[in-house]
Amino acid sequence: MLFSSFNYLIFLPIVFGLYWVLPDKCRKPLLLLASYFFYMSWLPKYGLLLFGLTLANYFLGLLIDKSEHRKKLFLTIAISINLGCLCFFKYTNLLLDSIWQGLRGLLHVTGMSTAPFANTPMFDILLPLGISFFAFEFIHYVVDVYKGSSPMRNFIDFALFGAFFPSQIAGPIKRFQDFSKQLIHPAVFNKQEFNDGLVLILQGLFKKVCLGDTLAQLVVDPGYANPAALGTLDAWIVFFAFTFQVFFDFSGYTDIGRGSALLFGYRVPENFNLPFLSANFLEIWRRWHISLSTWLRDYLYFPLGGSHCSVWAQRRNLFLTMALGGLWHGAAWHYIFFGCIQGVILAVTRDWQKYTDKHPTLSRMKLSAWWHWSAVAATFWTWTVLLVIFRAPSVTHAFSMYAKAFSSSPAGEITTTLMTSTLPATLCLYGLYCITCALSNRAVEKGEALPAMAHGIATVWKQSVPARAIAYAAMAIVILAFAPGQVQPFIYFQF
Amino acid sequence: MQKLEKHITNEAKIPEPRASRRPSWRSAFEVVAYLALAVFLLEVLFRIAGVGSQEFMYFDQKLGNKHIPGKEVIWRLEGFSAETLNSHGYRDVEHAVAKPAGIKRVAVLGDSHSEGLQVPLNNTYARRLEASLNGSANKTADKTGYEVINFACSGYSTAQEYVQFSEEVAPYKPDVTVILMHWGNTAANIVDSKNRRNAQPRPYFYLDSEGRLLEDNSIAEWCYKQDAQNEGLIETIGFLKRHSRIYGVLCQTDLALSINERLYSKLRSFIKSASISLQGKDYKAEPPGPVYPPQDSIRVTQKIVMALSKKCAENDSKLVIMLLPDVFGVSAKFSKDLTDLSSQHNFGLLDLSDAFKKHPNPNDVFLRVHLSSQGHKFVADTLHAFLQQKNYLQ
Structure with a gap:
């Protein structure tokens, strides 16, 4: 079930209504049932996979906690089960394809017939939605229990942690310590959380449907489908459009998920923090897909030795972490390539930072505004250019896109399409919304009084239920107005 | 950007108002005032952004539906165009009904493929054909001027085009009448006479036991009578269609979700049935009309084409049936039967599939479903060559 589908529009209010009408003891089971319904509405049999993994991790977590001498064994079993499932469903075909290609190459070089290996045997495996996310949550759980955290003893609570529908399909990757804290006290309906939740859902829908989907349908998909038809300007528009598409798509999804969770009184972690204002790649990974990058840091980078080792080992750790992070995104070589480049850039950035810190002139320059904003621009540009490898179906395809961007071809149709679409108006509207929020937040953070008109609006918003209801309806109509003809699945669903 | 988006109102900073009972008139006034403000702001926003302007049809007793004359249409569902329908409701420039001296006229009929909302008006094949006919006339010092009038309307079936010819096209006295058809048009020419309830209100045709072609306009007539009972509501909807962008957005959403x-779509039909039942009516009631056995849509379509050819001949117009390229290979037999029929009944038949196969960039001819600008150019060029080859405009 897509967050941006009509089915979800029916599903969410029904679950919400039942949740708050039923007595407290029924609420968690209801959320669990709803989460399984949500998951199984796509492919019922994979509900069993989720349930099986939940059962296995629950008991292994308890065994790890209880056991004195075989903790490591149980942890190994738990990690093997989770990674085994993830690898089987996600990477089997990539592995087979790579082996077969290798064999073909080898036979070709040795002059032997490649006929026996002409067709790669492929399994008909459909990737279970969200497996990359809940497998990582389970790994985090068993590792933390192994390190000494108390396991979740209530099975319903644990099952809800694994299946919680607002974060089930594409994260954020939750931490069980934060989630279980919210399960202790009975849920109490909070008007503020309800309003915050609704605003987040509407904001997320706007980002996903009006901006992300429109960029995909008008610019990104046609651009990547036919690089030969692109002009130089078109190619650059397509590059930047994808950067924004993936941000709007994923952060929109996260907003809807966080908003939905808030309606039930739950908080799930934030995943983005102004990533495009990062001044280097180390910073961008602290601001982009935060729950994944912190997971990779805690459960991959640190166990590899982190930064408490030799310089070359640090570089290796960064490289391996990012390469595996790239592989996590999908079973294709271009994702691994993307991850490797990120690893190299992170290692170089760290070395550069150390160098500039030691150099008095450079460290003074680093404090200046122009240095900072140039670094922000350079980081954003490099990020955009690298995302081409991420989006293109293959590395070769990515290079044909680069060839267009660095050639001098006349403008194609994409520029015209973009200018005649609703996208400029939608972006203006979103910009206006961001500026209003920024100014309002700054005034509040500095303790300044809001301008009279803004204060008036805020007071009406606070006091008048009809005003809020009408405003929500108006926001929903705006989303409908700027939505493209067809809703697209979320990009991160495929991971 | 997440931080920027953090709550527009930091409610914690705003003092909690003292709970007091408001008089109900004040609450009602508040609702009306906020509603009016929201409507005003949305209408302004949608006008600036150019959205909600894709509703351009009204119900017509004879044709089922027609374009609203003078309506501005900004089309974004597939492709893009932003133009105003002419004062007669056609997606075309203004044309006088009376034919000027020295002018040869071509009438273009069809559905959304000919209407061409997906491309700017001047890129439609009708406009391109007019330009190319006049261009070649200038080159050869031919004094004849050419006018191509586009009567096409989204969703029109061959049956509707047949009715439209007598109702609207004949007074323009076209020398040639071109209809762009495809296999999908045929199904919309007939209706199951035992299940009219869910059919579109439009004219349908059927063949009686003696093979005569007869019109069944019972559903449109029935809808017309229903509308007459709700005159106020129909007028309001008409007003909203013409002037409200919010209404346009809601209608467009309804259409997209229904598809x-x-x-x-299940919920929608349930609500519709429930509201009919609540009015004390039987929601299963069938619109009254003639009862006839199930019809063969292809046969009925062929009969309509024959009848149309006859009607064109009576009005000194030459009928040309143009078949859209058969991309999916589903209409070979339909095309062959029409070819045979064209020689027997003396109308022109141009199957674009042949020219399409020779097109250097066939992928550029269509957008998702409809013709692209290149596609319209391809149709105009092929039709121009066909008209010249057959000497239909001499």
């Missing part, structure tokens, strides 16, 4: 979301 894409199965649950929505």
Whole structure:
């Protein structure tokens, strides 16, 4: 079930209504049932996979906690089960394809017939939605229990942690310590959380449907489908459009998920923090897909030795972490390539930072505004250019896109399409919304009084239920107005 | 950007108002005032952004539906165009009904493929054909001027085009009448006489036991009578269609959801049935009309084409049936039967599939479903060559 589908529009209010009408003891089971319904509405049999993994991790977590001498064994079993499932469903075909290609190459070089290996045997495996996310949550759980955290003893609570529908399909990757804290006290309906939740859902829908989907349908998909038809300007528009598409798509999804969770009184972690204002790649990974990058840091980078080792080992750790992070995104070589480049850039950035810190002139320059904003621009540009490898179906395809961007071809149709679409108006509207929020937040953070008109609006918003209801309806109509003809699945669903 | 988006109102900073009972008139006034403000702001926003302007049809007793004359249409569902329908409701420039001296006229009839909302008006094949006919006339010092009038309307079936010819096209006295058809048009020419309830209100045709072609306009007539009972509501809807962008957005959403979301269309029909039942009417009631056995849509379509050819001949117009390229290879037999029929009944038949196969960039001819600008150019060029080859405009 897509967050941006009509089915979800029916599903969410029904679950919400039942949740708050039923007595407290029924609420968690209801959320669990709803989460399984949500998951199984796509492919019922994979509900069993989720349930099986939940059962296995629950008991292994308890065994790890209880056991004195075989903790490591149980942890190994738990990690093997989770990674085994993830690898089987996600990477089997990539592995087979790579082996077969290798064999073909080898036979070709040795002059032997490649006929026996002409067709790669492929399994008909459909990737279970969200497996990359809940497998990582389970790994985090068993590792933390192994390190000494108390396991979740209530099975319903644990099952809800694994299946919680607002974060089930594409994260954020939750931490069980934060989630279980919210399960202790009975849920109490909070008007503020309800309003915050609704605003987040509407904001997320706007980002996903009006901006992300429109960029995909008008610019990104046609651009990547036919690089030969692109002009130089078109190619650059397509590059930047994808950067924004993936941000709007994923952060929109996260907003809807966080908003939905808030309606039930739950908080799930934030995943983005102004990533495009990062001044280097180390910073961008602290601001982009935060729950994944912190997971990779805690459960991959640190166990590899982190930064408490030799310089070359640090570089290796960064490289391996990012390469595996790239592989996590999908079973294709271009994702691994993307991850490797990120690893190299992170290692170089760290070395550069150390160098500039030691150099008095450079460290003074680093404090200046122009240095900072140039670094922000350079980081954003490099990020955009690298995302081409991420989006293109293959590395070769990515290079044909680069060839267009660095050639001098006349403008194609994409520029015209973009200018005649609703996208400029939608972006203006979103910009206006961001500026209003920024100014309002700054005034509040500095303790300044809001301008009279803004204060008036805020007071009406606070006091008048009809005003809020009408405003929500108006926001929903705006989303409908700027939505493209067809809703697209979320990009991160495929991971 | 997440931080920027953090709550527009930091409610914690705003003092909690003292709870007091408001008089109900004040609450009602508040609702009306906020509603009016929201409507005003949305209408302004949608006008600036150019959205909600894709509703351009009204119900017509004879034709089922027609374009609203003078309506501005900004089309974004597939491709893009932003133009105003002419004062007669056609997607075309203004044309006088009376034919000027020294002018040869071509009437273009068809559905959304000919209407061409997906491309700017001047890129439609009708406009391109007019330009190319006049261009070649200038080159050869031919004094004849050419006018191509586009009567096409989204969703029109061959049956509607047949009715439209007598109602609207004949007074323009076209020398040639071109209809762009495809296999999909045929199904819309007939209706199951035992299940009219869910059919579109439009004219349908059937063959009686003696093979005569007869019109069944019972559904449109029935809808017309229903509308007459709700005159106020119909007028309001008409007003909203013409002037409200919010209404346009809601209608467009309704259409998109009906097509894409199965649950929505089920809920929609349930609500419709329930509201009819609540009015004390039988929601299963069938519109009254002639009862006839199930019809073969292809046969009925062929009969309509024959009848149309006859009607064109009576009005000194030459009928040309143009078949859209058969991309999916489903209409070979339909095309062959029409070819045979064209020689027997003396109308022109141009199957674009042949020219399409020779097109250097066949992928550029269509957008998702409809013709692209290149596609319209391809149709105009092929039709121009066909008209010249057959000497239909001499």
